[in-house]
Amino acid sequence: MPTIIPPSLEAAITHLSKLPTIGRRSAERLAFHLLKAPKTQVEELASALLTMREKLIRCSHCHHICEQDPCPICRDTQRDPKILCVVEDPLDVLAIETAGVFGGKYHILGGCLSPLKGVTASDLNLHTLDARVEQEGVTELILAMNPSVEGEATILFLTDRFRSRGIRVSRIALGLPMGGSLEHADGQTLEHALRGRRDA
Numbered sequence: 001m002p003t004i005i006p007p008s009l010e011a012a013i014t015h016l017s018k019l020p021t022i023g024r025r026s027a028e029r030l031a032f033h034l035l036k037a038p039k040t041q042v043e044e045l046a047s048a049l050l051t052m053r054e055k056l057i058r059c060s061h062c063h064h065i066c067e068q069d070p071c072p073i074c075r076d077t078q079r080d081p082k083i084l085c086v087v088e089d090p091l092d093v094l095a096i097e098t099a100g101v102f103g104g105k106y107h108i109l110g111g112c113l114s115p116l117k118g119v120t121a122s123d124l125n126l127h128t129l130d131a132r133v134e135q136e137g138v139t140e141l142i143l144a145m146n147p148s149v150e151g152e153a154t155i156l157f158l159t160d161r162f163r164s165r166g167i168r169v170s171r172i173a174l175g176l177p178m179g180g181s182l183e184h185a186d187g188q189t190l191e192h193a194l195r196g197r198r199d200a
């Protein structure tokens with residue numbers, strides 16, 4: 001049976017629908033929007049996506065995304081290097097930075113411990129965290145994991161690993177239900193979460 005959607009349009013819809021939160025109907029709407037938009041706008045979008053992929057690297061200190069290593073946050077001498085906020089993902093850094101309530105530095109773990117998904121300690125960015133704690137005079141780790149079983153397991157693991165070294169290990173008081181996400185929390189919630197942090 002011949003398809004009513006031309007192959008080139010179908011290809012665009014298929015690729016768009018692979019993006020997170022974009023279902024088939026949303027992908028169709030986006031594709032038709034791009035079809036009607038000026039060609040220069042589509043070229044600029046394609047070019048911006050490719051440039052982003054080519055330019056972005058990971059900071060060798062904190063594993064955040066950046067165009068120059070170390071990243072601007074690690075280079076910022078106004079920030080307190082003794083307090084590290086440990087997060088799962090660069091999106092969590094964006095959420096906390098947008099809220100503008102944290103003056104320390106970050107460390108991106110790259111995920112959480114998850115036996116079910118086969119994520120073990122060796123898959124997380126722990127070597128660099130160990131090195132920073134030893135070399136940068138870190139006095140406190142604020143664990144800002146998303147509320148999940150994996151997040152809890154990771155908090156237990158990190159607390160056990162670092163408290164014995166005389167580091168204060170605290171956790172944010174996010175007040176979100178299990179399965180909630182840091183990146184979707186508003187600024188006020190994140191401010192309360194950081195100010196209300198308690199020992200892990």
Ligand SMILES: [Zn+2]
Nearest residue numbers: 059062071074
């Ligand atoms: Zn960095």
